Amino acid sequence: MPEISLFRGIRVTMYYTDNNPPHFHAEYGGYKCLVDIVSGCVLNGSLPARQLKLILAWNELHRDELMQNWELAKENRELNQITPL
Template identity: 35%
Template sequence: MPTVVVIDGVKVQFYWDDHLPAHFHVEFGEYRAQVAIDSLEIINGWIPAPQLRKVKTWAATQKEHLLKAWTVCRSDLNPGSIA
């Protein structure tokens, strides 16, 4: 699973050939969640609110890049990093 960015210790990742809806995975210590790209809401799991806010703030400006990374990763290719 490629990590596209780390935001204050929170890894933002995609899984190869993942299921719909388009989403990314976040990992912070023992916490894990899946975040929908379109709404930026958690669709599964949980991470602490301060970390979630940071991820959402970043992701709100990166939706186009996140959707592209989702598509690339579903094709079993590495999406690279997102700044």
């Protein structure tokens, strides 16, 4: 599971074997969630309110890069690092 960003204690990863909809994984402490890239909605899991606000803002800023990484993952290619918030 490649790490594509790490900021303020939040680790962001993508799996090569994940299925649609396009999403990423965010972890903070013992919390984990899946975030839909296009809608910016949490698909599963949870984060504390402050970290959730940060990850959703980061998703908004980097949506195009996240979608590019999603496509790279589907092709089993190396993912790009994305600038932290």
